[in-house]
Amino acid sequence: MRVLVVEDDEEMARTVAVGLRRAQMAVDVAFDGPDGLERALCHDYDVIVLDRDLPGMHGDAVCSELIAAGNRSRVLMLTAAATAEDLVDGLGLGADDYLPKPFDFPVLIARVGALARRAHPAVPPVLLHGDLVVDTARRTARRGERPLELAPKEFGVLEVLLAAEGRAVPAEELLGRVWDEAADPFTSAVKITISRLRAKLGNPPVIETVAKRGYRI
Template identity: 60%
Template sequence: MRVLVVEDERTLARYLAEGLRGRAMSVDVAHDGTTALDMLTSDTYDLVVLDRDLPGTPGDEVCRQLIAAGGRTRVLMLTAMAEVGERVTGLRLGADDYLGKPFDFEELVARLDALGRRSQPAVPPVLRYGDVALDWSQRQASRDGRPVVLSNKELGVLAALMTANGAVVSAEELLRGVWDEHADPFTNAVRMTMHRLRAKLGEPWVIETLPGAGYRMAGLPC
């Protein structure tokens, strides 16, 4: 999943970004509402973690404009204003969920996972393709019942390919969805990650390379 963290407290923003990247999510960061709107206009995100109290454009207005523009992006409001009235106001603006500060990081991850499953098309908690399974909530993969230990990037790439359900996913799409906005478009990171992922999943190979097009899961899904 690709996540935009909009938080003006830089220490907290860095903590969130590093923690979510550690859960195999692709994370970009904005420190004010105006920058967030620019990023949301120019790129696509599955989820936004949005602080209400932002410099520049307020978080409420960011939410309002994002919802008005349509699209699939889900919004989790994260703010110190945790009273019931404030939560109701945030939800009525169009936010999908609301979490007050201070918060438990594991709860935040669980809420983001749940929002990701509510996106269109919905993503089930356990992805399956042939004899490959990926439990996204636990970040655990297996093949034919055998556990396969994967890095965060490998998990993200496998999730993107399995979600595509046999359709081709380009290297550019993988860079955008699994890495972040700072990824070098000329890097060989995708190719090297794909090489390691194939080796860990073992033979017969379950990931095909289509020269000039991208990658896809081989064979038929379950």
């Protein structure tokens, strides 16, 4: 799951990013409206956490531009105002959810997770393949009765592969969906993560390498 946080309060932005990363999400951060819009249009985010009161370009305008461009990311709008009128305005602009500040962090994580499951295409809360069970809401996985202790990137790769429903997923797509923008596109991170994931999943193997096409379950 890949998330963009657009928040001009740098301390809050970094705090939110750290918390989302601990919840096994890949997170990029922007501190103003123009930078947030540019990143949102350049990368395929599942969810955009968008502050409404941004410098350079108001959050309302960012949201409107994303809708006009056909961007498919889900938008969670944050605001210091909490009136019914603000809520109606935010949702009317195309935001998918609305959260007033201050907020409880577990609520933010739950909202982001719920929006991600409604992203393109919708991902069910529990993904199944044989005896492999991945709970995308609780961020847990097990094979049979054995819990799987997965690192965030391992969980993310497994989630994307299961959601692909048998389609071979290129390494470039996995890198774009599970890693943040700091990832080196020429790195072997995907290959290494797949190898570790296979070892943790055990036998019989469930991840197949498809020549020149990527990986699939």
